[in-house]
Amino acid sequence: MVTGKERRLRRLFEEDGKTLLIAVDHSLTLGAASGLSDLGAVMGAAVAGGADGVVTHRGSAARSMPAQRGTALVVHLSGNTALSPGSELKTRVCDPEAALALGADALSAHITLGGGSAEDRQALADLGSLAATCDRLGVPLLVMTYVRTDARDTGPAVLHAARVAAELGADIVKAAHPGDRYVAELAATVPVPVVLAGGQNEGTWEAFCESAKAAMGAGVAGLCVGRRMFGAPDPVRATAELRAVVHGEG
Numbered sequence: 001m002v003t004g005k006e007r008r009l010r011r012l013f014e015e016d017g018k019t020l021l022i023a024v025d026h027s028l029t030l031g032a033a034s035g036l037s038d039l040g041a042v043m044g045a046a047v048a049g050g051a052d053g054v055v056t057h058r059g060s061a062a063r064s065m066p067a068q069r070g071t072a073l074v075v076h077l078s079g080n081t082a083l084s085p086g087s088e089l090k091t092r093v094c095d096p097e098a099a100l101a102l103g104a105d106a107l108s109a110h111i112t113l114g115g116g117s118a119e120d121r122q123a124l125a126d127l128g129s130l131a132a133t134c135d136r137l138g139v140p141l142l143v144m145t146y147v148r149t150d151a152r153d154t155g156p157a158v159l160h161a162a163r164v165a166a167e168l169g170a171d172i173v174k175a176a177h178p179g180d181r182y183v184a185e186l187a188a189t190v191p192v193p194v195v196l197a198g199g200q201n202e203g204t205w206e207a208f209c210e211s212a213k214a215a216m217g218a219g220v221a222g223l224c225v226g227r228r229m230f231g232a233p234d235p236v237r238a239t240a241e242l243r244a245v246v247h248g249e250g
């Protein structure tokens, strides 16, 4: 028997067990951030460049996500805006059932840990409840993990938060790049596939691709890239190049 989660996970991960996700949830936080004024064009570029999935909010999914075989839809359920301080603490902005009605192949939620005990407890409670709902509905849960820490070396906190997400039922964990010396440990100690965020669009494109290639070699299952894709001069080409990195093509 194939469970609903397994069936849907196969729409996200290719035969090689790897996935390239393009994340376009930033404009809820930031407004029409650079490169995101036309979300339909960005999503079209993700599809044209061969992304395995697109992560976006419900309104954008309904309006702008092409119904394209081979490109999974991941609906992001968490949000907050930078109009007020504390935008890293998210609230639930979409029900799982509403996301499934839009055709979601997976759901995505954000947790930030390290901001204080009360905030951590709320994030853990919310995640526990959402993971149970995803189990009931047979839909995979991607958890985007973030940490607030004063430590100069954020690697251990990144690893801990990623492990927390898996402990509570995430099927895929997204983490920031924890630093070269922690990537293999991240992949080895989180018992579900880990995808790395792209991060700020800074440094050269070549250096980013080299770092992503090294991370793939160290065992991560893929990438979940936003700003470096939609901030690129040619987002279709950027996606295709990331696809080659993730799937070891070319």
Ligand SMILES: O=C(CO)COP(=O)(O)O
Pocket (backbone or CB within 6 Å): 023, 025, 026, 144, 174, 197, 198, 199, 200, 224, 225, 226, 227, 228
């Ligand atoms: O998943 C992501 C945002 O939700 C990744 O975005 P960035 O690549 O811009 O860090």
